[in-house]
Amino acid sequence: MLMPFANEPLTDFTREDNQKKMKEALEKVKSRLGREYPLIIGGEQIYTEEKIVSYNPSCHSEVIGRVSRAHQALAQRAVETAAEAFLSWRQVPPEARARYLFKAAAIMRKRKHELSAWMVLEAGKNWAEADADTAEAIDLLEFYGREMIHLAQPQPVTPYPGEENTLEYLPFGVGVIIPPWNFPLAILTGTTVGPVVAGNTVVLKPASNTPVIAYMFMEIMQEAGLPPGVINFLPGSGGEIGDFLVEHPLVHFINFTGSRDVGLHINSLAARIAPGQKWIKRVVAEMGGKNAIIIDEECNLDEAVAGVITSAYGFSGQKCSACSRLIVVGDAYRPVLDRLTERVAQLKTGPAEEYGTDVGPVIDDASYNKIMGYIQIGREEGRLLVGGQGDNSRGYFIWPTVFADVAPRARIAQEEIFGPVLAVIQAKTFDEAIAIANDTEYGLTGGVYSRNRAHLEKARREFHAGNLYFNRKCTGALVGVQPFGGFKMSGTNSKAGGREYLKLFMQAKSISERF
Numbered sequence: 001m002l003m004p005f006a007n008e009p010l011t012d013f014t015r016e017d018n019q020k021k022m023k024e025a026l027e028k029v030k031s032r033l034g035r036e037y038p039l040i041i042g043g044e045q046i047y048t049e050e051k052i053v054s055y056n057p058s059c060h061s062e063v064i065g066r067v068s069r070a071h072q073a074l075a076q077r078a079v080e081t082a083a084e085a086f087l088s089w090r091q092v093p094p095e096a097r098a099r100y101l102f103k104a105a106a107i108m109r110k111r112k113h114e115l116s117a118w119m120v121l122e123a124g125k126n127w128a129e130a131d132a133d134t135a136e137a138i139d140l141l142e143f144y145g146r147e148m149i150h151l152a153q154p155q156p157v158t159p160y161p162g163e164e165n166t167l168e169y170l171p172f173g174v175g176v177i178i179p180p181w182n183f184p185l186a187i188l189t190g191t192t193v194g195p196v197v198a199g200n201t202v203v204l205k206p207a208s209n210t211p212v213i214a215y216m217f218m219e220i221m222q223e224a225g226l227p228p229g230v231i232n233f234l235p236g237s238g239g240e241i242g243d244f245l246v247e248h249p250l251v252h253f254i255n256f257t258g259s260r261d262v263g264l265h266i267n268s269l270a271a272r273i274a275p276g277q278k279w280i281k282r283v284v285a286e287m288g289g290k291n292a293i294i295i296d297e298e299c300n301l302d303e304a305v306a307g308v309i310t311s312a313y314g315f316s317g318q319k320c321s322a323c324s325r326l327i328v329v330g331d332a333y334r335p336v337l338d339r340l341t342e343r344v345a346q347l348k349t350g351p352a353e354e355y356g357t358d359v360g361p362v363i364d365d366a367s368y369n370k371i372m373g374y375i376q377i378g379r380e381e382g383r384l385l386v387g388g389q390g391d392n393s394r395g396y397f398i399w400p401t402v403f404a405d406v407a408p409r410a411r412i413a414q415e416e417i418f419g420p421v422l423a424v425i426q427a428k429t430f431d432e433a434i435a436i437a438n439d440t441e442y443g444l445t446g447g448v449y450s451r452n453r454a455h456l457e458k459a460r461r462e463f464h465a466g467n468l469y470f471n472r473k474c475t476g477a478l479v480g481v482q483p484f485g486g487f488k489m490s491g492t493n494s495k496a497g498g499r500e501y502l503k504l505f506m507q508a509k510s511i512s513e514r515f
């Protein structure tokens, strides 16, 4: 009998045996850097002339791998192959589909530190962040496998005299999966295997900064025995093959996670009906955030500041869930600024592979320049308390930065920076703090530190965010525990890791027979 779902435990790196295992995994991965990887269509490995070269953001001269880059003819072949594979994959019983996921989870568990080591080197995640990414990928395999088994059971309908009535969930067909680089294993795994276990076949276009860890995922799904053509691995440029895939008439749905601009572009392309297209495409698009934590006057300020720091600077602020606005109520403002200044200055910025690094690099040159540009804007819009420096001579390092006295409508308080930059805003009252928190186009995560019951209840009702957290950090949603997805321009609220997720990739059929 299948065990009930339980979240994968995180690794305790304060233990020396675990440190040793992680160091060994890093050495093993380092001995494999610079290799070439194919794209995979219908189980066939295809090497192309053109490559996507992936670099270590902690040391940008180090090549992680060279991955074959698809062009439009290969994209066409991938879609046709997925359409062909759908004819047999949809006939595979849901329980059997789920077993591929359980097997893949078991393989990931065995390769846990190695997978995390790839992300330390390719994405610049520190050990704990990489470990959490691997654990979440395992969780998503285990969770969606069980959810599919659950959805395959007879669904409740009201009994009607003289008739048998049933409702069953059927897959759509071919989907395109477009994940981001910032959770290069967890989000890639979840957005792919959710639709797949629901009976769809997919073309997976990984993010160009992290194609090697994406290839490791493909390797694991193949080792788990997934039939050829169910997942087709197609690295390539978003502009060149992304648009082509989204517009393709055989594609039934797009499962995208990434920035607001690309998400809205995909949404508008997918809304146009291509010649020969026989359905309305479904777009699931999870996008950016400009998340706020409110620190109320009545609360433990030390705990609050610690939670804000973890939320703002974990993975260098490169999480859609990251806290990028801190709103402090009334007299708490000065003591919060003092604590922030002292503690943020103590964070260790450096290469992700060094044990003890708090803040690793940002992902690439373009991100580095964009974030440094926002820091420049911040110098005009606020008062720099800590940080503000960057160094891209070896890797893309930006020191954790705090701006105080920022106006709620300032650019650094409205636009997603996606880096280690926090804007601190003062509010006179708790009501004003809630109004400021809601005053952005995003609505992904939010947080409140308060001991005031009436304030917490007000925030429950009025703080408009898909994932709201009280007296804890606003990052690190756990699969099954805090289904993840936002409001407004943060996306379609698909709730990854939640019980509704798989239904987004299925259509319900009601069958009625009168006897």
Ligand SMILES: NC(=O)c1ccc[n+]([C@@H]2O[C@H](COP(=O)([O-])OP(=O)(O)OC[C@H]3O[C@@H](n4cnc5c(N)ncnc54)[C@H](O)[C@@H]3O)[C@@H](O)[C@H]2O)c1
Pocket (backbone or CB within 6 Å): 178, 179, 180, 181, 182, 183, 187, 205, 206, 207, 208, 237, 238, 239, 241, 242, 243, 246, 257, 258, 259, 260, 262, 263, 265, 266, 286, 287, 288, 289, 319, 320, 321, 416, 418, 444, 485, 486, 490, 491
């Ligand atoms: N809401 C969430 O759950 C969530 C989770 C993680 C990241 N994000 C957001 O993702 C962003 C960071 O990720 P990113 O930099 O990879 O985002 P991005 O939008 O630049 O890229 C996301 C993916 O889209 C692809 N792409 C780019 N142009 C495309 C096109 N024209 N057609 C099809 N695909 C295209 C990219 O290659 C990549 O695979 C941030 O805004 C962050 O908030 C959101």
Ligand SMILES: N[C@@H](CCC=O)C(=O)O
Pocket (backbone or CB within 6 Å): 182, 183, 318, 319, 320, 321, 474, 475, 476, 477, 478, 484
């Ligand atoms: N689900 C992750 C964020 C994913 C976006 O980057 C969290 O809850 O921190």
